[in-house]
Amino acid sequence: MLEIKNLSFSVSDENTGKEIIKDISLTIPDGKLIVVTGPNGGGKSTLAKLIAGIEKPTAGQILFNGEDITDMSITDRARKGIAFAFQQPVKFKGVRVIDLIRLAAGKELNISEACVYLSLVGLCAREYINREVNASLSGGELKRIEIATVLARKSMLTLFDEPEAGIDLWSFGNLIEVFRKQREEIADRSILIISHQERILNIADEIVVLNSGEIERHGSRDEILPRLIGTPAAVQNCQGVTEGA
Amino acid sequence: MELNNIQSYLLKEIADIDAGTLTGAYNIRSDSMSIGRQSTENVEIVSKTGVSGMDIFIKPNTVGESVHIPVVMTQSGLKEEVYNDFYIGDNADIEIVAGCGIDNCGSHDSEHDGIHRFYIGKNAKVKYVEKHFGSGEGSGKRILNPVTEVYMEENSTCEMEMVQIKGVDDTERKTVAELKAGAKLTVRERLMTHNTQRALSDYAVSLNGEDATADVVSRGVARDDSYQKLDLRITGNAACKGHTECDSIIMDNGKILAVPALEANDVDASLVHEAAIGKIAGDQLIKLMTLGLTEAEAEEQIINGFLR
Numbered sequence: 001m002l003e004i005k006n007l008s009f010s011v012s013d014e015n016t017g018k019e020i021i022k023d024i025s026l027t028i029p030d031g032k033l034i035v036v037t038g039p040n041g042g043g044k045s046t047l048a049k050l051i052a053g054i055e056k057p058t059a060g061q062i063l064f065n066g067e068d069i070t071d072m073s074i075t076d077r078a079r080k081g082i083a084f085a086f087q088q089p090v091k092f093k094g095v096r097v098i099d100l101i102r103l104a105a106g107k108e109l110n111i112s113e114a115c116v117y118l119s120l121v122g123l124c125a126r127e128y129i130n131r132e133v134n135a136s137l138s139g140g141e142l143k144r145i146e147i148a149t150v151l152a153r154k155s156m157l158t159l160f161d162e163p164e165a166g167i168d169l170w171s172f173g174n175l176i177e178v179f180r181k182q183r184e185e186i187a188d189r190s191i192l193i194i195s196h197q198e199r200i201l202n203i204a205d206e207i208v209v210l211n212s213g214e215i216e217r218h219g220s221r222d223e224i225l226p227r228l229i230g231t232p233a234a235v236q237n238c239q240g241v242t243e244g245a
Numbered sequence: 246m247e248l249n250n251i252q253s254y255l256l257k258e259i260a261d262i263d264a265g266t267l268t269g270a271y272n273i274r275s276d277s278m279s280i281g282r283q284s285t286e287n288v289e290i291v292s293k294t295g296v297s298g299m300d301i302f303i304k305p306n307t308v309g310e311s312v313h314i315p316v317v318m319t320q321s322g323l324k325e326e327v328y329n330d331f332y333i334g335d336n337a338d339i340e341i342v343a344g345c346g347i348d349n350c351g352s353h354d355s356e357h358d359g360i361h362r363f364y365i366g367k368n369a370k371v372k373y374v375e376k377h378f379g380s381g382e383g384s385g386k387r388i389l390n391p392v393t394e395v396y397m398e399e400n401s402t403c404e405m406e407m408v409q410i411k412g413v414d415d416t417e418r419k420t421v422a423e424l425k426a427g428a429k430l431t432v433r434e435r436l437m438t439h440n441t442q443r444a445l446s447d448y449a450v451s452l453n454g455e456d457a458t459a460d461v462v463s464r465g466v467a468r469d470d471s472y473q474k475l476d477l478r479i480t481g482n483a484a485c486k487g488h489t490e491c492d493s494i495i496m497d498n499g500k501i502l503a504v505p506a507l508e509a510n511d512v513d514a515s516l517v518h519e520a521a522i523g524k525i526a527g528d529q530l531i532k533l534m535t536l537g538l539t540e541a542e543a544e545e546q547i548i549n550g551f552l553r
Binding site for chain 2: 052054073074075078079083084086090092093094095096099100103104106132149153
């Protein structure tokens with residue numbers, strides 16, 4: 001279980017400070033799939049980075065299975081069981097797909113064991129396993145490899161930052177299947193997905209709407225989803241904005 | 246052939262060979278002496294007269310054979326200049342494994358300057374692998390100054406893998422290649438320097454015939470207080486294609502100078518160069534840390550991959 005208590009995060013420039021996350025409290029129980037949604041710039045990615053340890057909060061506390069991990073490094077959080085799928089996958093010259101999957105799994109998987117994870121994300125494993133994770137791969141391929149590495153971790157809590165970004169329509173169906181399957185096999189593990197996609201929202205147990213760094217709504221899918229559809233947050237956001245402002 | 250532990254270790258590092266099971270043509274040079282040599286029906290190895298070194302004759306149409314000519318040095322203070330010439334017959338397809346390992350436990354500098362010349366016949370294919378390696382705790386430097394000259398006839402192919410991973414204090418590498426029509430040269434160089442090591446690598450490739458192609462890629466990692474200079478020049482004298490790439494990771498107080506150069510003397514020459522120097526990207530480290538690696542482990546994985 002992940003507990004976020006009164007978490008805040010600010011960035012400061014020369015003159016002013018900007019609060020990206022404002023005093024958020026949120027619990028992600030075991031065995032649940034939570035989707036965090038909301039307008040761009042609302043703080044969703046920052047929240048995921050704060051949980052993974054990539055950003056450090058300016059105030060508040062994060063507890064993972066009862067242990068305070070607020071000051072813990074990225075590495076230690078990963079070892080405790082937090083995995084993070086980047087919105088924009090990182091490229092590496094010379095590092096192969098098999099190397100990344102082995103590092104993610106934390107053991108010497110053989111080729112066929114590693115291929116299972118690629119097949120899960122709809123990649124023909126034989127074609128990809130020995131390729132370098134570099135710019136020769138398309139955005140969609142990199143994204144699926146990113147998701148495969150995270151699945152290989154089999155973590156207690158897995159964070160996906162906009163997994164649909166860069167994925168083509170054909171592959172998107174596969175991706176939903178991956179999450180649906182994860183959802184079925186979740187047991188006591190939990191998944192947090194940042195997404196704008198209705199099809200992803202549709203498989204959530206709970207939905208959190210994050211807007212301007214604050215939790216606007218949080219509840220079960222049945223409670224939140226009908227209220228989201230047909231009321232585009234972007235339109236609401238534009239209310240009160242005048243031209244040239 | 247009797248080998249001591251240091252000789253065996255160096256041979257394993259530079260040529261991945263176990264002298265006891267070596268097959269094909271070979272010459273093993275240790276402390277300026279040939280300690281084992283074998284010619285085959287198609288590959289003849291003959292000592293030069295007047296200078297130190299060998300002539301290696303590979304008969305035309307020889308296919309699937311290999312030649313190993315590793316050099317090891319274990320005596321501190323030894324300095325040698327060795328000339329090896331390879332005559333590769335038309336249509337041959339051969340692998341040549343060279344390399345030098347220096348173990349210097351003494352206070353005097355040890356130096357091996359290997360001058361390799363390749364005369365590659367028409368339609369012949371050569372794969373050349375050269376690894377340089379240094380070990381030993383002595384204060385004497387381990388110095389390697391290889392000169393490689395490649396002369397390629399029509400439609401020949403040469404793939405060169407040149408690696409210096411560890412322990413070489415000072416190196417000045419010079420590679421010259423001249424390609425006739427349809428010839429194809431591929432070079433993959435990898436250089437790692439530590440401490441106060443210095444590595445200079447200079448390539449001059451001339452594409453002299455129609456459809457000659459060259460792809461020269463040098464990857465380097467300069468750590469600690471080391472210095473690297475990479476000078477990659479391709480000259481296009483015909484309708485040809487050339488690509489050079491100089492890609493370096495800089496760490497600690499390392500210094501790197503990359504000097505890519507292109508010269509086109511024909512309107513149909515198509516030449517491209519790329520050069521990039523930078524430290525390890527922060528997002529690469531973060532990604533590997535989210536997989537449970539420490540920062541130091543992540544750094545090691547990134548460098549190992551980069552220099553693979």
